[in-house]
Amino acid sequence: MLSLHQLRCFLAVYEHGSLTAAAEHLGYAQPSISEQIRTLERTLGVDLFARIGRGVAPTAAAETLRAHAERTVESAEEARRAVQAVTALETGTVRFGMFGTARLYAGAALIADVLERHPGVRVELVGQNSSDVYDDLRRGRIEAAMIAVPQVHSEGMSVTPVAHDELVYISANPDHLRSPVTAHGLAMASLVMAETTWRANDSTRIVLRQMLHETGRNPQTRIEVEDVETAVELVGMGLADSVVPRGVADQLLPRLAPTAGMVALRPRQVDTLAIVHRNRATLSPATRLMIDLATARIREICEPI
Amino acid sequence: MLSLHQLRCFLAVYEHGSLTAAAEHLGYAQPSISEQIRTLERTLGVDLFARIGRGVAPTAAAETLRAHAERTVESAEEARRAVQAVTALETGTVRFGMFGTARLYAGAALIADVLERHPGVRVELVGQNSSDVYDDLRRGRIEAAMIAVPQVHSEGMSVTPVAHDELVYISANPDHLRSPVTAHGLAMASLVMAETTWRANDSTRIVLRQMLHETGRNPQTRIEVEDVETAVELVGMGLADSVVPRGVADQLLPRLAPTAGMVALRPRQVDTLAIVHRNRATLSPATRLMIDLATARIREICEPI
């Protein structure tokens, strides 16, 4: 079977016109080069050099081979360089998972951070929904992600909490905001909740369910929508109240529901944002960079852990 | 040091998404491939695959490496071929792809032509179906082929049309043959079509779909069979009509459906037969000979371009 080593030896011999000189140039002994050329000739079934007393002379076949051999060796070298460039974050793709409020808080800024440091790279911020992100992690399509936990079961996954995001009650009705909202108040309220498709796994929902469960109540939502922006708008129109992470309220209330306000829950409830990756996974430099940048950004907005 | 063997293993693993499958495909044991990949990863200093319990997932570095690896392996293969070509016609094997009607028209005669000129060579006429031929071309298992286009996408391929083959309507019912068949008539007809497995890529089908599509109709076949001989026989039994290249009708009607006749389509429709090979491939003298002979044979039967 043809090998790069054979081609490299061939080129050296061709250029130097001598096995001995080629060997010296490559740092081998002369018989080693002799053997490589011989096996190359055997695999190709062609004589490449005519042995002429003093030195060697390339045959027609060698002339033909030379250009191809150079291109092949060059191409292999190019492959090595290309991979190296990816490692150095000069080029290639950086893929990271980010779901829900984490993306809302830090998505654009995170990408900006990466591009500022490494202008050559492509960035993919994956995160249509939490199930997708989780699946991508499990199947190795992405190395790590920042998501809100509790999530779908996390066995086999390493979960590193990085920040708490307090849940707040938002409403356009000032009467609803006079004092922190208790489980009782929550059970009485007319609520709009987002992420309806993922309601079973949605982190905020799970936290609320737990809070209500402890007082023996069942959460009932009045309106279900997909994206949190719509929920906030509905709150602004006074059609319902809602519970959202504080960062979301800070960002969206002024823009989408200027007349609405927020109040804490009692007892205080928090979403936990965490970095998640597969156990025992060795993270690439690119992913570690994403983790560091994302963590920094999130901690500016939420309470660091 | 990077080696071709490592790159070949890498590509196999990338394509199969599994070490085991790659090992089977290459004819090695699984641990051997595992070791090759591991040493490749070590020499490059990058993880190429994420081991995810069941199978492996390529990393970003692997995505980058793939294109270069393919080019390198391909280049080495090309080098081998180029040298081989120097001595080809005396001892070597002549391998040529020929699919569908082209083979039916010229297969046996073509082999006879080659053997007459070069009694020493082995001849392989490859062509189970168009997808296979195309794959063989891409991977360099055959240097060139004569096939009917339009084919699966042809990027990286050099396509040289050599002849047109008119499509004709065949039927055992004289009423159906009174005048050229239009798109309307075709849509009304009860048709038997061959090459059912490759229906999506079959050249004749594509031409017909285009013809019907322009009049807003959908082609519907009554009967689907694999080989065109069966289709013609069914036409002969009066069970359905069909559309075949004229050369096929000329050859097969007298033999398999003596009572049937043919009539043109309106507007006229043609299959294009073309020589296809990889861009920048150095064709061996043997292959060039095959191309010349095949072209000559085909032009005797169809309309030259």
Place this chain on the structure above:
DNA sequence: GTGAAAGCAAAGGGACTCCCTATGGGTATC
């Protein structure tokens, strides 16, 4: 013409690589 120098081939041996089988652990699927 003869000795010396240069260069390739062959032989023998040590280290390493390649590839195998057998086995263990983790992960999906039923």
Place this chain on the structure above:
DNA sequence: GATACCCATAGGGAGTCCCTTTGCTTTCAC
């Protein structure tokens, strides 16, 4: 929870790679 699948590791045999030594042929100098 049992099963099947897939990868990693371990250990060993065969082959390769590369070395040094040696011998042969050609070339060059005297």
